Amino acid sequence: MNDFDVTIIGAGLAGLQCARLLGKQGLRVLLVDRKPTLDQSIHTTGIFVRRTLEDFDIPEDCLGPVVRHVDLYSPQHRVLKLESKHNEFRVGRMGRLYQRFLTQCLLSGVEWMPSTSYLDSISFDGHLIVRLKQIDSAPISIKTRFLIGGDGVCSRVAKHLRLDTNREWIVGVENVYEDVVLDGPPRLLCFLHPMLAPGYIAWIAYDGIETHVGVGGYPAHFDPLVALDKFQGSVTDIVDLSGAKVVERRGGRIPVGGVLRNIGNSRGLLIGDAAGAVSPLTAGGLDPCMRLSTLAANVAGKYLATNDADVIKTYSGEQFRSRFTSRIWARRIAAHLRSPVLAELACASLRLPLLNRLAAQVFFARGSFPDVEPRLAPQLKTAER
Secondary structure, eight states: OOEEEEEEEOOSHHHHHHHHHHHHTTOOEEEEOSSSSTTSSOOOOOEEEHHHHHHSOOOGGGEEEEEOEEEEEOTTOOEEEEEOSSOOEEEEOHHHHHHHHHHHHHHTTOEEEOSEEEEEEEEETTEEEEEEEETTSOOEEEEEEEEEEOOOSSOHHHHHHTOOOOOOEEEEEEEEEESOBOOSSSEEEEEOOTTTSTTSOEEEEEOSSEEEEEEEEOGGGOOHHHHHHHHHHHOTTTOBOTTOEEEEEEEEEEEOSOSOSOOEETTEEEOGGGGTOSOTTTOOOHHHHHHHHHHHHHHHHHHHHHOOHHHHHTSOTHHHHGGGHHHHHHHHHHHTOOOHHHHHHHHHHTTSHHHHHHHHHHHHOSOSSOOSSTTOGGGHHHHHO
16 A cells, blocks of 8 residues: 555645645655646636735746736626736636646655545544545555645545535636737726626636636526626627637636635645635635645644644634634625625725725735735745745
8 A cells, every 4th residue: 555644635726836845845745636637627717916926936937917907897887997006917827837836746756646536534543544546447545644635615535534614605617718809908807797796706807818708606696607608798898709719618616705714633634725715705716725735735744743733733724714804794795795786886886085995905905815824925935946
């Protein structure tokens, strides 16, 4: 039976970030994912915010052009234009980035197991026995000292480790286009429309090269594919998609209940969407993903070196949830905003000076996720080299 220090289930951005940092610590790491290759079935739009770009070494060729403009549209397409003096966003070329991070994992000695599903795990003699299933093969078992779940919103790892699980999420779906005709600079276009995107927004993310057109909302209140078709038909006055080529369709669940409270114990821990590491208000997850995964790698490495249970106590969602109180309440309000009339009034109110500044704060503030350790941010790039 193969023996590992750490087994990570899920090779999204969270799993890859955690694996490459643990591999650099010299640990025996197994990285598992259901997909045969990482450039297919991507779920995220991949918008990196300024704070992430400043604190982490994201390869330049894995990023699109800089975006500094946000256009916020009401249901009647009245637009509020916001502009930052900073380089606020860049849309990641996520397939390329995943492959780059995987290469770094392999160079650090991480063992890669694609086309493999996680079945379950049990504790035995101070280790975990993890059962895995590869395509067209019988289940296999491996032994690991520590198990990390980066396996998405409805995490099986969380259930088997008896950690918290997500109870609230929205569903998003988008088309990725090339050759879109859209006047003006690269920008994010966000549309408030409770019928097409109940509890969230519809969006167009245009960086001059790729254009992502999508909708998101609570699954009990809309059909995402039907809503996407209606949304694309409703924005012909804003963007011309008639001659554009769809190169990819993305979609998936996005947790919006905030970071879960119980995300780690002596057997393992959760990262990324499995830990609820997504902003409850904006549903932005890449910055929380990178920060929490970095903390997870530090905590796991230290715990395995010392076997000190107090180390695991530092990996608790409780320390983050207080920072998200206002966003969790804003999420609850958004969940109950079902009237286009009220949405129109809400958009109109954002033209008032005070609320206009609040809108700019939502899109351009650097507080998307708290620092996960004291003075961690200045050390992040150094830790990754």
